[in-house]
Amino acid sequence: MSKSNLVTDAAAEFKGRATNKQKVQALLHKYPWVSSAVVLVFALFIFSFGNENFLTPNNLSLILQQTAVIGAIAAGQTLIILTAGIDLSCGAIAIFASMVMAKTAFVNGWPGWAAFMLGIAVGTGAGAFNGWLITKVNLPPFIVTLGTFNVFSALTLFYATGRTIMDKELEPFFLYLGNPIPLGAFKITYGVLLVIVMYLILAFSLRYTGWGRHVYAVGDDIEAARLAGIQVKRVLMSVYITAGFIFAVTSWVIIGRVAAASPNSGTNLNLDSITAVVIGGTSLFGGRGAIFGSLIGAVIVGVFRNGLTLAGVDLYYQTFAVGVLIITAVSIDQWIRKAGV
Protein backbone atom coordinates (compact mmCIF):
# COMPACT_ATOMS: atom_id res chain seq x y z
CA MET A 1 0.00 0.00 0.00
CA SER A 2 3.01 2.25 0.39
CA LYS A 3 3.02 2.88 -3.32
CA SER A 4 -0.54 4.14 -3.44
CA ASN A 5 0.07 6.21 -0.32
CA LEU A 6 2.95 7.80 -2.11
CA VAL A 7 0.67 8.72 -4.98
CA THR A 8 -2.01 10.21 -2.75
CA ASP A 9 0.63 12.11 -0.79
CA ALA A 10 1.90 13.54 -4.03
CA ALA A 11 -1.65 14.46 -4.99
CA ALA A 12 -2.26 16.07 -1.61
CA GLU A 13 0.94 18.03 -1.93
CA PHE A 14 -0.12 19.15 -5.37
CA LYS A 15 -3.46 20.27 -4.00
CA GLY A 16 -1.72 22.11 -1.16
CA ARG A 17 0.21 24.11 -3.73
CA ALA A 18 -2.98 25.53 -5.28
CA THR A 19 -2.92 29.32 -5.38
CA ASN A 20 -5.80 31.41 -4.08
CA LYS A 21 -6.87 32.01 -7.66
CA GLN A 22 -7.06 28.26 -8.29
CA LYS A 23 -9.01 27.77 -5.08
CA VAL A 24 -11.60 30.32 -6.19
CA GLN A 25 -11.73 28.66 -9.60
CA ALA A 26 -12.27 25.26 -8.02
CA LEU A 27 -14.99 26.60 -5.72
CA LEU A 28 -16.85 28.21 -8.61
CA HIS A 29 -16.39 25.04 -10.61
CA LYS A 30 -18.23 23.11 -7.95
CA TYR A 31 -20.83 25.80 -7.15
CA PRO A 32 -21.28 27.96 -10.27
CA TRP A 33 -24.03 30.05 -8.67
CA VAL A 34 -21.69 31.44 -5.99
CA SER A 35 -20.37 34.24 -8.21
CA SER A 36 -23.90 35.40 -9.01
CA ALA A 37 -24.85 35.33 -5.32
CA VAL A 38 -21.80 37.50 -4.56
CA VAL A 39 -22.82 39.93 -7.32
CA LEU A 40 -26.35 40.10 -5.89
CA VAL A 41 -25.21 40.93 -2.35
CA PHE A 42 -22.71 43.44 -3.71
CA ALA A 43 -25.37 45.09 -5.91
CA LEU A 44 -27.82 45.36 -2.99
CA PHE A 45 -25.07 47.03 -0.97
CA ILE A 46 -24.08 49.52 -3.69
CA PHE A 47 -27.61 50.49 -4.70
CA SER A 48 -28.56 51.17 -1.07
CA PHE A 49 -26.36 54.29 -1.41
CA GLY A 50 -28.13 55.31 -4.63
CA ASN A 51 -31.47 55.91 -2.98
CA GLU A 52 -32.56 55.59 0.65
CA ASN A 53 -35.78 53.91 -0.44
CA PHE A 54 -33.94 51.07 -2.16
CA LEU A 55 -33.51 48.74 0.80
CA THR A 56 -37.06 49.16 2.11
CA PRO A 57 -39.39 46.15 2.39
CA ASN A 58 -41.73 47.87 0.01
CA ASN A 59 -39.16 48.24 -2.73
CA LEU A 60 -37.66 44.79 -2.23
CA SER A 61 -41.15 43.30 -2.52
CA LEU A 62 -41.62 45.26 -5.72
CA ILE A 63 -38.37 43.90 -7.15
CA LEU A 64 -39.50 40.35 -6.40
CA GLN A 65 -42.85 40.97 -8.08
CA GLN A 66 -41.12 42.45 -11.10
CA THR A 67 -38.75 39.48 -11.17
CA ALA A 68 -41.34 36.73 -10.75
CA VAL A 69 -42.29 36.46 -14.43
CA ILE A 70 -38.73 36.33 -15.78
CA GLY A 71 -37.78 34.04 -12.90
CA ALA A 72 -40.55 31.62 -13.83
CA ILE A 73 -39.64 31.54 -17.52
CA ALA A 74 -35.96 31.21 -16.58
CA ALA A 75 -36.80 28.04 -14.62
CA GLY A 76 -37.94 26.30 -17.79
CA GLN A 77 -35.13 27.86 -19.79
CA THR A 78 -32.59 26.47 -17.29
CA LEU A 79 -33.80 22.92 -17.85
CA ILE A 80 -33.35 23.35 -21.58
CA ILE A 81 -29.96 25.06 -21.34
CA LEU A 82 -28.73 22.31 -19.00
CA THR A 83 -29.27 19.88 -21.88
CA ALA A 84 -27.13 22.20 -24.07
CA GLY A 85 -30.25 23.44 -25.84
CA ILE A 86 -31.87 26.87 -25.98
CA ASP A 87 -35.44 28.08 -26.20
CA LEU A 88 -36.10 31.33 -28.05
CA SER A 89 -39.84 30.68 -28.07
CA CYS A 90 -40.42 30.51 -24.29
CA GLY A 91 -41.96 33.97 -23.97
CA ALA A 92 -44.10 33.42 -27.05
CA ILE A 93 -45.43 30.17 -25.54
CA ALA A 94 -46.29 31.93 -22.26
CA ILE A 95 -48.13 34.79 -24.03
CA PHE A 96 -49.93 32.34 -26.32
CA ALA A 97 -51.10 30.33 -23.31
CA SER A 98 -52.18 33.50 -21.47
CA MET A 99 -54.32 34.58 -24.43
CA VAL A 100 -55.89 31.13 -24.67
CA MET A 101 -56.76 31.27 -20.96
CA ALA A 102 -58.14 34.80 -21.04
CA LYS A 103 -60.04 34.55 -24.30
CA THR A 104 -61.74 31.20 -23.70
CA ALA A 105 -62.85 32.51 -20.29
CA PHE A 106 -63.97 35.97 -21.40
CA VAL A 107 -65.18 35.46 -24.97
CA ASN A 108 -66.31 31.82 -24.88
CA GLY A 109 -67.51 32.01 -21.28
CA TRP A 110 -65.56 29.00 -20.03
CA PRO A 111 -65.23 28.66 -16.25
CA GLY A 112 -61.86 29.93 -14.99
CA TRP A 113 -60.40 26.54 -14.14
CA ALA A 114 -61.33 25.03 -17.49
CA ALA A 115 -59.81 27.93 -19.40
CA PHE A 116 -56.72 27.62 -17.24
CA MET A 117 -56.41 23.91 -17.97
CA LEU A 118 -56.77 24.54 -21.70
CA GLY A 119 -54.02 27.19 -21.52
CA ILE A 120 -51.75 24.75 -19.66
CA ALA A 121 -52.46 22.08 -22.29
CA VAL A 122 -51.69 24.47 -25.14
CA GLY A 123 -48.40 25.61 -23.55
CA THR A 124 -47.32 22.06 -22.76
CA GLY A 125 -48.26 21.03 -26.28
CA ALA A 126 -46.17 23.87 -27.71
CA GLY A 127 -43.19 22.66 -25.67
CA ALA A 128 -43.83 19.11 -26.88
CA PHE A 129 -43.89 20.40 -30.47
CA ASN A 130 -40.45 21.97 -29.97
CA GLY A 131 -39.23 18.72 -28.43
CA TRP A 132 -40.63 16.68 -31.31
CA LEU A 133 -38.88 18.83 -33.91
CA ILE A 134 -35.61 18.56 -31.99
CA THR A 135 -35.63 14.83 -31.18
CA LYS A 136 -37.56 13.33 -34.09
CA VAL A 137 -36.79 15.67 -36.98
CA ASN A 138 -33.28 16.19 -35.56
CA LEU A 139 -33.15 19.95 -35.94
CA PRO A 140 -30.93 22.12 -33.72
CA PRO A 141 -32.84 23.73 -30.79
CA PHE A 142 -31.78 27.23 -31.84
CA ILE A 143 -33.36 26.89 -35.29
CA VAL A 144 -36.46 25.07 -34.04
CA THR A 145 -37.29 27.65 -31.40
CA LEU A 146 -36.40 30.60 -33.65
CA GLY A 147 -38.99 29.22 -36.03
CA THR A 148 -41.62 28.38 -33.43
CA PHE A 149 -41.08 31.78 -31.75
CA ASN A 150 -42.41 33.36 -34.93
CA VAL A 151 -45.12 30.73 -35.36
CA PHE A 152 -46.43 31.02 -31.79
CA SER A 153 -46.26 34.85 -31.87
CA ALA A 154 -48.23 34.92 -35.10
CA LEU A 155 -50.79 32.41 -33.77
CA THR A 156 -51.22 34.57 -30.67
CA LEU A 157 -51.91 37.74 -32.67
CA PHE A 158 -54.17 35.82 -35.04
CA TYR A 159 -56.15 34.21 -32.22
CA ALA A 160 -56.39 37.32 -30.05
CA THR A 161 -57.18 39.55 -33.06
CA GLY A 162 -54.87 42.08 -31.49
CA ARG A 163 -57.17 42.71 -28.54
CA THR A 164 -56.03 43.05 -24.93
CA ILE A 165 -58.35 41.56 -22.30
CA MET A 166 -58.46 43.93 -19.33
CA ASP A 167 -58.69 43.14 -15.62
CA LYS A 168 -62.38 44.00 -15.38
CA GLU A 169 -63.09 41.42 -18.03
CA LEU A 170 -61.09 38.71 -16.26
CA GLU A 171 -62.30 36.34 -13.60
CA PRO A 172 -60.86 36.81 -10.09
CA PHE A 173 -59.26 33.38 -10.54
CA PHE A 174 -56.82 34.80 -13.07
CA LEU A 175 -55.94 37.81 -10.96
CA TYR A 176 -55.44 35.73 -7.83
CA LEU A 177 -51.65 35.47 -8.20
CA GLY A 178 -51.38 39.28 -8.10
CA ASN A 179 -52.79 39.38 -4.55
CA PRO A 180 -50.28 40.10 -1.81
CA ILE A 181 -49.67 37.78 1.12
CA PRO A 182 -49.50 39.89 4.28
CA LEU A 183 -46.03 39.23 5.64
CA GLY A 184 -45.15 42.12 7.92
CA ALA A 185 -43.95 45.05 5.88
CA PHE A 186 -43.26 42.83 2.88
CA LYS A 187 -45.81 42.38 0.14
CA ILE A 188 -45.00 39.07 -1.46
CA THR A 189 -47.67 38.09 -3.98
CA TYR A 190 -49.02 34.58 -4.46
CA GLY A 191 -47.34 34.70 -7.86
CA VAL A 192 -43.92 35.13 -6.23
CA LEU A 193 -44.72 32.27 -3.85
CA LEU A 194 -45.74 30.02 -6.75
CA VAL A 195 -42.47 30.75 -8.54
CA ILE A 196 -40.43 29.93 -5.43
CA VAL A 197 -42.33 26.65 -4.95
CA MET A 198 -41.70 25.82 -8.62
CA TYR A 199 -37.98 26.36 -8.10
CA LEU A 200 -37.97 24.16 -5.00
CA ILE A 201 -39.62 21.30 -6.89
CA LEU A 202 -37.24 21.63 -9.85
CA ALA A 203 -34.19 21.90 -7.59
CA PHE A 204 -35.22 18.70 -5.85
CA SER A 205 -35.84 16.86 -9.11
CA LEU A 206 -32.54 17.95 -10.63
CA ARG A 207 -30.49 17.15 -7.58
CA TYR A 208 -32.06 14.05 -6.12
CA THR A 209 -33.72 12.09 -8.91
CA GLY A 210 -32.37 9.94 -11.70
CA TRP A 211 -34.19 12.14 -14.20
CA GLY A 212 -32.25 15.18 -12.98
CA ARG A 213 -28.97 13.35 -13.23
CA HIS A 214 -29.82 12.29 -16.78
CA VAL A 215 -30.62 15.90 -17.72
CA TYR A 216 -27.12 16.88 -16.65
CA ALA A 217 -25.53 13.87 -18.35
CA VAL A 218 -27.27 14.59 -21.65
CA GLY A 219 -26.09 18.20 -21.60
CA ASP A 220 -22.60 17.27 -20.53
CA ASP A 221 -21.86 14.73 -23.26
CA ILE A 222 -24.81 13.46 -25.24
CA GLU A 223 -22.93 10.57 -26.88
CA ALA A 224 -21.53 9.36 -23.55
CA ALA A 225 -25.01 9.53 -22.07
CA ARG A 226 -26.41 7.48 -24.96
CA LEU A 227 -23.68 4.86 -24.67
CA ALA A 228 -24.24 4.69 -20.91
CA GLY A 229 -27.75 3.47 -21.73
CA ILE A 230 -29.67 6.69 -21.10
CA GLN A 231 -32.58 7.14 -23.49
CA VAL A 232 -31.36 10.51 -24.61
CA LYS A 233 -34.31 11.45 -26.80
CA ARG A 234 -36.79 10.60 -24.11
CA VAL A 235 -34.90 12.82 -21.65
CA LEU A 236 -34.81 15.70 -24.13
CA MET A 237 -38.48 15.29 -24.91
CA SER A 238 -39.36 15.31 -21.20
CA VAL A 239 -37.32 18.50 -20.72
CA TYR A 240 -39.09 20.40 -23.52
CA ILE A 241 -42.51 19.21 -22.34
CA THR A 242 -41.76 20.19 -18.73
CA ALA A 243 -40.47 23.56 -19.92
CA GLY A 244 -43.64 24.11 -21.97
CA PHE A 245 -45.69 23.32 -18.88
CA ILE A 246 -43.64 25.83 -16.85
CA PHE A 247 -44.10 28.52 -19.51
CA ALA A 248 -47.84 27.88 -19.45
CA VAL A 249 -47.97 28.20 -15.65
CA THR A 250 -45.98 31.43 -16.06
CA SER A 251 -48.78 32.83 -18.21
CA TRP A 252 -50.98 32.72 -15.10
CA VAL A 253 -48.29 34.64 -13.19
CA ILE A 254 -48.13 37.18 -16.05
CA ILE A 255 -51.90 37.80 -16.03
CA GLY A 256 -51.80 38.21 -12.24
CA ARG A 257 -48.87 40.61 -12.43
CA VAL A 258 -50.09 42.97 -15.16
CA ALA A 259 -53.78 42.38 -14.43
CA ALA A 260 -54.48 41.93 -18.12
CA ALA A 261 -53.80 39.54 -20.98
CA SER A 262 -52.22 41.27 -23.93
CA PRO A 263 -50.95 39.64 -27.12
CA ASN A 264 -48.31 42.35 -27.41
CA SER A 265 -46.74 41.94 -23.97
CA GLY A 266 -43.72 39.89 -23.05
CA THR A 267 -41.66 40.51 -26.17
CA ASN A 268 -38.49 40.70 -24.05
CA LEU A 269 -39.18 37.51 -22.12
CA ASN A 270 -37.46 35.23 -24.63
CA LEU A 271 -34.04 36.83 -24.34
CA ASP A 272 -34.41 38.08 -20.75
CA SER A 273 -34.88 34.50 -19.55
CA ILE A 274 -31.60 33.50 -21.22
CA THR A 275 -29.95 36.50 -19.56
CA ALA A 276 -31.16 35.35 -16.14
CA VAL A 277 -29.93 31.78 -16.70
CA VAL A 278 -26.51 32.90 -17.91
CA ILE A 279 -26.01 35.44 -15.12
CA GLY A 280 -27.06 32.68 -12.71
CA GLY A 281 -23.98 30.69 -13.67
CA THR A 282 -25.52 27.95 -15.84
CA SER A 283 -23.29 27.14 -18.78
CA LEU A 284 -24.72 27.64 -22.27
CA PHE A 285 -22.69 24.57 -23.26
CA GLY A 286 -24.89 22.40 -21.04
CA GLY A 287 -24.38 20.01 -18.16
CA ARG A 288 -23.27 22.62 -15.68
CA GLY A 289 -25.24 24.92 -13.44
CA ALA A 290 -27.88 25.05 -10.75
CA ILE A 291 -31.51 26.03 -11.06
CA PHE A 292 -31.42 28.46 -8.13
CA GLY A 293 -28.67 30.37 -9.92
CA SER A 294 -31.28 31.38 -12.50
CA LEU A 295 -33.58 32.78 -9.81
CA ILE A 296 -30.63 34.74 -8.45
CA GLY A 297 -29.82 35.82 -12.01
CA ALA A 298 -33.37 37.05 -12.56
CA VAL A 299 -33.28 38.93 -9.26
CA ILE A 300 -29.91 40.51 -10.17
CA VAL A 301 -31.37 41.90 -13.39
CA GLY A 302 -34.37 43.15 -11.41
CA VAL A 303 -32.11 44.72 -8.76
CA PHE A 304 -29.96 46.44 -11.37
CA ARG A 305 -32.93 47.88 -13.22
CA ASN A 306 -34.72 48.95 -10.05
CA GLY A 307 -31.59 50.26 -8.31
CA LEU A 308 -30.43 52.25 -11.31
CA THR A 309 -33.92 53.70 -11.77
CA LEU A 310 -34.11 54.78 -8.15
CA ALA A 311 -30.63 56.28 -8.44
CA GLY A 312 -31.99 58.34 -11.34
CA VAL A 313 -29.87 56.63 -13.98
CA ASP A 314 -31.12 56.70 -17.56
CA LEU A 315 -32.76 53.59 -19.03
CA TYR A 316 -29.98 53.30 -21.64
CA TYR A 317 -27.41 52.77 -18.94
CA GLN A 318 -29.55 50.04 -17.37
CA THR A 319 -29.60 48.12 -20.60
CA PHE A 320 -25.88 48.76 -20.93
CA ALA A 321 -25.30 47.39 -17.41
CA VAL A 322 -27.26 44.20 -18.17
CA GLY A 323 -25.16 43.71 -21.29
CA VAL A 324 -21.95 44.02 -19.27
CA LEU A 325 -23.36 41.54 -16.72
CA ILE A 326 -24.03 38.93 -19.42
CA ILE A 327 -20.57 39.16 -20.94
CA THR A 328 -18.93 39.06 -17.52
CA ALA A 329 -20.99 36.02 -16.52
CA VAL A 330 -20.07 34.07 -19.65
CA SER A 331 -16.39 35.05 -19.27
CA ILE A 332 -16.44 33.70 -15.73
CA ASP A 333 -18.09 30.51 -17.00
CA GLN A 334 -15.33 30.01 -19.58
CA TRP A 335 -12.70 30.56 -16.91
CA ILE A 336 -14.41 28.12 -14.53
CA ARG A 337 -14.60 25.44 -17.18
CA LYS A 338 -10.82 25.49 -17.49
CA ALA A 339 -10.53 24.30 -13.89
CA GLY A 340 -11.86 20.92 -14.94
CA VAL A 341 -9.25 20.14 -17.54
Added chain:
Amino acid sequence: MSNSVAPVLEAKNLVKNYGRVVAIDGADLQLFPGEILAVVGDNGAGKSTMIKCLSGAETPDGGVMELDGKPITFRRQKDSRDAGIETVYQTLAVSPALDIAANLYLGREIRKKGPLGSIFRMLDNSGMKKSAKEHITSLGIGTIQNMSQAVETLSGGQRQAVSVARAAAFGQKVIIMDEPTAALGVRESGQVLKLIQSLREKGLAVILISHNMPQVFEVADRIHIQRLGKRVAVVTPKSHTMNEVVAVMTGALTLEEKDQTLGPIR
Protein backbone atom coordinates in the same frame (compact mmCIF):
# COMPACT_ATOMS: atom_id res chain seq x y z
CA MET B 1 -9.62 -28.81 -25.27
CA SER B 2 -13.21 -29.86 -25.43
CA ASN B 3 -15.79 -28.96 -28.00
CA SER B 4 -18.69 -29.61 -25.65
CA VAL B 5 -18.48 -26.08 -24.23
CA ALA B 6 -21.07 -23.88 -25.88
CA PRO B 7 -20.18 -20.31 -26.80
CA VAL B 8 -21.59 -17.64 -24.47
CA LEU B 9 -21.86 -15.18 -27.33
CA GLU B 10 -22.06 -16.06 -31.00
CA ALA B 11 -22.55 -14.04 -34.15
CA LYS B 12 -23.27 -15.74 -37.46
CA ASN B 13 -23.04 -14.11 -40.84
CA LEU B 14 -23.46 -10.52 -39.58
CA VAL B 15 -23.94 -7.85 -42.21
CA LYS B 16 -23.95 -4.09 -41.72
CA ASN B 17 -23.98 -1.44 -44.43
CA TYR B 18 -23.67 2.31 -44.05
CA GLY B 19 -25.29 3.55 -47.21
CA ARG B 20 -23.16 2.05 -49.98
CA VAL B 21 -20.27 1.25 -47.66
CA VAL B 22 -20.19 -2.37 -46.56
CA ALA B 23 -18.75 -2.31 -43.05
CA ILE B 24 -19.15 -5.99 -42.19
CA ASP B 25 -19.93 -8.58 -44.76
CA GLY B 26 -20.96 -11.91 -43.29
CA ALA B 27 -18.77 -11.87 -40.20
CA ASP B 28 -18.77 -14.66 -37.62
CA LEU B 29 -17.66 -14.53 -34.00
CA GLN B 30 -17.60 -17.06 -31.22
CA LEU B 31 -16.84 -16.18 -27.62
CA PHE B 32 -16.51 -18.94 -25.03
CA PRO B 33 -17.06 -18.58 -21.28
CA GLY B 34 -14.08 -17.42 -19.25
CA GLU B 35 -11.85 -16.51 -22.15
CA ILE B 36 -10.25 -13.35 -23.45
CA LEU B 37 -10.84 -13.13 -27.17
CA ALA B 38 -8.75 -10.50 -28.88
CA VAL B 39 -10.20 -9.04 -32.07
CA VAL B 40 -7.55 -7.67 -34.40
CA GLY B 41 -7.68 -6.31 -37.90
CA ASP B 42 -6.50 -3.49 -40.07
CA ASN B 43 -8.34 -0.16 -40.15
CA GLY B 44 -11.65 -0.66 -41.91
CA ALA B 45 -11.76 -4.38 -41.21
CA GLY B 46 -15.08 -3.87 -39.44
CA LYS B 47 -13.97 -4.49 -35.86
CA SER B 48 -15.75 -1.50 -34.37
CA THR B 49 -18.92 -2.05 -36.37
CA MET B 50 -19.14 -5.66 -35.25
CA ILE B 51 -18.65 -4.60 -31.63
CA LYS B 52 -21.33 -1.94 -32.00
CA CYS B 53 -23.74 -4.60 -33.23
CA LEU B 54 -22.90 -6.88 -30.31
CA SER B 55 -23.32 -4.07 -27.79
CA GLY B 56 -26.57 -2.75 -29.23
CA ALA B 57 -25.22 0.60 -30.41
CA GLU B 58 -26.02 -0.43 -33.99
CA THR B 59 -28.54 -2.87 -35.40
CA PRO B 60 -27.12 -5.30 -37.96
CA ASP B 61 -28.77 -5.49 -41.40
CA GLY B 62 -28.45 -9.25 -41.53
CA GLY B 63 -27.24 -12.32 -39.66
CA VAL B 64 -27.99 -13.69 -36.21
CA MET B 65 -26.58 -13.12 -32.75
CA GLU B 66 -27.02 -15.59 -29.93
CA LEU B 67 -26.38 -15.26 -26.23
CA ASP B 68 -26.19 -18.59 -24.39
CA GLY B 69 -27.70 -20.21 -27.47
CA LYS B 70 -30.75 -17.94 -27.54
CA PRO B 71 -31.22 -15.49 -30.39
CA ILE B 72 -30.94 -11.86 -29.35
CA THR B 73 -31.86 -8.56 -31.00
CA PHE B 74 -30.70 -5.30 -29.49
CA ARG B 75 -32.64 -2.21 -30.45
CA ARG B 76 -30.71 0.05 -28.12
CA GLN B 77 -27.76 0.12 -25.78
CA LYS B 78 -29.86 -0.72 -22.75
CA ASP B 79 -31.04 -4.03 -24.24
CA SER B 80 -27.53 -5.45 -24.34
CA ARG B 81 -26.82 -4.25 -20.82
CA ASP B 82 -29.98 -5.91 -19.57
CA ALA B 83 -28.82 -9.11 -21.27
CA GLY B 84 -25.54 -8.99 -19.34
CA ILE B 85 -23.18 -7.50 -21.92
CA GLU B 86 -21.15 -4.46 -20.85
CA THR B 87 -19.03 -2.37 -23.18
CA VAL B 88 -16.05 -0.11 -22.55
CA TYR B 89 -15.91 2.29 -25.46
CA GLN B 90 -12.79 3.84 -26.87
CA THR B 91 -14.34 7.22 -26.08
CA LEU B 92 -14.96 5.90 -22.53
CA ALA B 93 -18.54 7.21 -22.49
CA VAL B 94 -18.15 8.94 -19.16
CA SER B 95 -19.86 12.19 -18.30
CA PRO B 96 -17.09 14.63 -17.34
CA ALA B 97 -19.02 16.95 -15.01
CA LEU B 98 -20.59 14.12 -13.02
CA ASP B 99 -18.71 12.47 -10.18
CA ILE B 100 -17.29 8.96 -10.14
CA ALA B 101 -20.18 7.35 -8.31
CA ALA B 102 -22.72 9.03 -10.61
CA ASN B 103 -20.82 7.80 -13.64
CA LEU B 104 -20.57 4.27 -12.33
CA TYR B 105 -24.34 4.14 -11.91
CA LEU B 106 -25.24 6.30 -14.92
CA GLY B 107 -28.40 4.95 -16.54
CA ARG B 108 -29.11 2.50 -13.69
CA GLU B 109 -29.30 4.69 -10.63
CA ILE B 110 -30.50 3.17 -7.41
CA ARG B 111 -33.35 4.80 -5.55
CA LYS B 112 -33.73 5.11 -1.83
CA LYS B 113 -35.76 2.46 -0.07
CA GLY B 114 -39.25 3.28 1.16
CA PRO B 115 -41.54 6.16 0.15
CA LEU B 116 -38.63 8.57 -0.42
CA GLY B 117 -37.55 6.38 -3.30
CA SER B 118 -40.87 5.09 -4.60
CA ILE B 119 -42.92 8.29 -4.36
CA PHE B 120 -40.32 11.06 -4.46
CA ARG B 121 -37.94 9.04 -6.64
CA MET B 122 -34.98 10.09 -4.54
CA LEU B 123 -31.63 8.57 -5.41
CA ASP B 124 -29.66 6.64 -2.85
CA ASN B 125 -26.54 8.74 -3.32
CA SER B 126 -24.69 7.61 -0.21
CA GLY B 127 -25.39 3.96 -0.97
CA MET B 128 -24.18 4.33 -4.55
CA LYS B 129 -21.04 6.12 -3.35
CA LYS B 130 -20.31 3.36 -0.88
CA SER B 131 -20.64 0.53 -3.39
CA ALA B 132 -18.78 2.55 -6.03
CA LYS B 133 -15.89 2.77 -3.60
CA GLU B 134 -16.04 -0.99 -3.08
CA HIS B 135 -15.99 -1.69 -6.82
CA ILE B 136 -13.09 0.68 -7.43
CA THR B 137 -11.07 -0.77 -4.56
CA SER B 138 -11.80 -4.37 -5.55
CA LEU B 139 -10.21 -3.63 -8.92
CA GLY B 140 -7.09 -2.43 -7.14
CA ILE B 141 -7.30 1.18 -8.29
CA GLY B 142 -5.87 2.77 -5.16
CA THR B 143 -5.24 6.20 -6.60
CA ILE B 144 -8.94 7.03 -6.78
CA GLN B 145 -10.04 7.92 -3.28
CA ASN B 146 -12.94 10.31 -3.43
CA MET B 147 -16.09 9.06 -5.14
CA SER B 148 -17.55 12.60 -5.25
CA GLN B 149 -14.70 13.77 -7.46
CA ALA B 150 -15.82 14.91 -10.92
CA VAL B 151 -14.51 12.60 -13.63
CA GLU B 152 -13.01 15.55 -15.51
CA THR B 153 -10.53 16.04 -12.66
CA LEU B 154 -9.14 12.52 -13.23
CA SER B 155 -6.19 11.51 -15.38
CA GLY B 156 -6.70 9.51 -18.58
CA GLY B 157 -5.80 6.26 -16.86
CA GLN B 158 -8.12 6.93 -13.96
CA ARG B 159 -10.98 7.73 -16.32
CA GLN B 160 -10.28 4.47 -18.10
CA ALA B 161 -10.35 2.74 -14.74
CA VAL B 162 -13.77 4.23 -13.96
CA SER B 163 -15.06 3.03 -17.31
CA VAL B 164 -13.65 -0.48 -16.80
CA ALA B 165 -14.92 -0.58 -13.23
CA ARG B 166 -18.40 0.25 -14.47
CA ALA B 167 -18.31 -2.64 -16.94
CA ALA B 168 -16.83 -5.01 -14.36
CA ALA B 169 -19.37 -4.06 -11.71
CA PHE B 170 -22.39 -4.75 -13.87
CA GLY B 171 -21.22 -7.22 -16.52
CA GLN B 172 -23.00 -10.51 -15.96
CA LYS B 173 -21.72 -12.51 -18.92
CA VAL B 174 -19.66 -10.60 -21.44
CA ILE B 175 -17.44 -7.52 -21.35
CA ILE B 176 -16.43 -5.85 -24.60
CA MET B 177 -13.48 -3.46 -24.60
CA ASP B 178 -12.65 -1.23 -27.54
CA GLU B 179 -8.98 -0.18 -27.50
CA PRO B 180 -8.87 0.18 -23.72
CA THR B 181 -5.19 1.07 -23.63
CA ALA B 182 -4.98 3.31 -26.71
CA ALA B 183 -4.75 6.56 -24.73
CA LEU B 184 -2.68 5.26 -21.83
CA GLY B 185 0.95 5.29 -20.74
CA VAL B 186 2.94 2.13 -20.06
CA ARG B 187 2.17 1.84 -16.36
CA GLU B 188 -1.52 2.60 -16.81
CA SER B 189 -1.78 0.12 -19.69
CA GLY B 190 -0.31 -2.53 -17.42
CA GLN B 191 -2.97 -1.78 -14.82
CA VAL B 192 -5.78 -2.07 -17.34
CA LEU B 193 -4.39 -5.38 -18.67
CA LYS B 194 -4.32 -6.67 -15.11
CA LEU B 195 -7.95 -5.55 -14.72
CA ILE B 196 -8.88 -7.48 -17.86
CA GLN B 197 -7.19 -10.61 -16.54
CA SER B 198 -8.98 -10.26 -13.21
CA LEU B 199 -12.29 -10.12 -15.09
CA ARG B 200 -11.43 -13.47 -16.65
CA GLU B 201 -10.65 -14.84 -13.18
CA LYS B 202 -14.16 -13.82 -12.18
CA GLY B 203 -15.45 -16.09 -14.97
CA LEU B 204 -16.49 -13.37 -17.39
CA ALA B 205 -15.86 -13.63 -21.09
CA VAL B 206 -13.98 -10.66 -22.52
CA ILE B 207 -13.71 -9.34 -26.06
CA LEU B 208 -10.66 -7.13 -26.43
CA ILE B 209 -10.26 -5.02 -29.54
CA SER B 210 -6.71 -3.80 -29.87
CA HIS B 211 -4.06 -2.67 -32.29
CA ASN B 212 -1.33 -3.41 -29.82
CA MET B 213 0.06 -6.84 -30.77
CA PRO B 214 2.35 -7.33 -27.74
CA GLN B 215 -0.58 -6.64 -25.43
CA VAL B 216 -2.84 -8.98 -27.39
CA PHE B 217 -0.25 -11.74 -27.16
CA GLU B 218 0.19 -11.05 -23.44
CA VAL B 219 -3.43 -11.48 -22.35
CA ALA B 220 -5.51 -13.12 -25.08
CA ASP B 221 -6.53 -16.79 -25.05
CA ARG B 222 -7.56 -16.68 -28.69
CA ILE B 223 -7.10 -14.10 -31.42
CA HIS B 224 -9.91 -13.41 -33.86
CA ILE B 225 -8.52 -11.88 -37.06
CA GLN B 226 -10.87 -9.71 -39.09
CA ARG B 227 -10.22 -8.63 -42.65
CA LEU B 228 -12.45 -6.78 -45.13
CA GLY B 229 -15.55 -7.24 -43.01
CA LYS B 230 -15.10 -10.97 -42.45
CA ARG B 231 -13.46 -13.26 -39.91
CA VAL B 232 -10.52 -14.78 -41.74
CA ALA B 233 -8.94 -16.80 -38.95
CA VAL B 234 -8.87 -17.56 -35.22
CA VAL B 235 -5.52 -18.47 -33.71
CA THR B 236 -3.90 -18.56 -30.29
CA PRO B 237 -0.78 -16.74 -29.08
CA LYS B 238 0.87 -20.17 -28.72
CA SER B 239 0.01 -21.54 -32.15
CA HIS B 240 1.12 -18.55 -34.21
CA THR B 241 3.61 -15.69 -34.05
CA MET B 242 2.91 -11.98 -34.19
CA ASN B 243 4.31 -11.82 -37.72
CA GLU B 244 1.94 -14.54 -38.87
CA VAL B 245 -1.03 -12.73 -37.34
CA VAL B 246 -0.05 -9.49 -39.06
CA ALA B 247 0.38 -11.40 -42.32
CA VAL B 248 -3.15 -12.82 -42.02
CA MET B 249 -4.50 -9.36 -41.14
CA THR B 250 -3.04 -7.86 -44.29
CA GLY B 251 -3.97 -10.77 -46.52
CA ALA B 252 -0.41 -11.92 -47.17
CA LEU B 253 -1.17 -15.27 -45.55
CA THR B 254 -4.27 -17.44 -45.50
CA LEU B 255 -4.75 -20.16 -42.90
CA GLU B 256 -6.43 -23.54 -43.47
CA GLU B 257 -9.24 -24.27 -41.06
CA LYS B 258 -7.25 -27.14 -39.52
CA ASP B 259 -4.52 -24.69 -38.52
CA GLN B 260 -6.97 -22.46 -36.64
CA THR B 261 -8.39 -22.61 -33.12
CA LEU B 262 -12.10 -22.22 -33.64
CA GLY B 263 -13.10 -24.12 -30.52
CA PRO B 264 -12.70 -23.22 -26.85
CA ILE B 265 -9.30 -23.68 -25.23
CA ARG B 266 -10.17 -23.31 -21.58
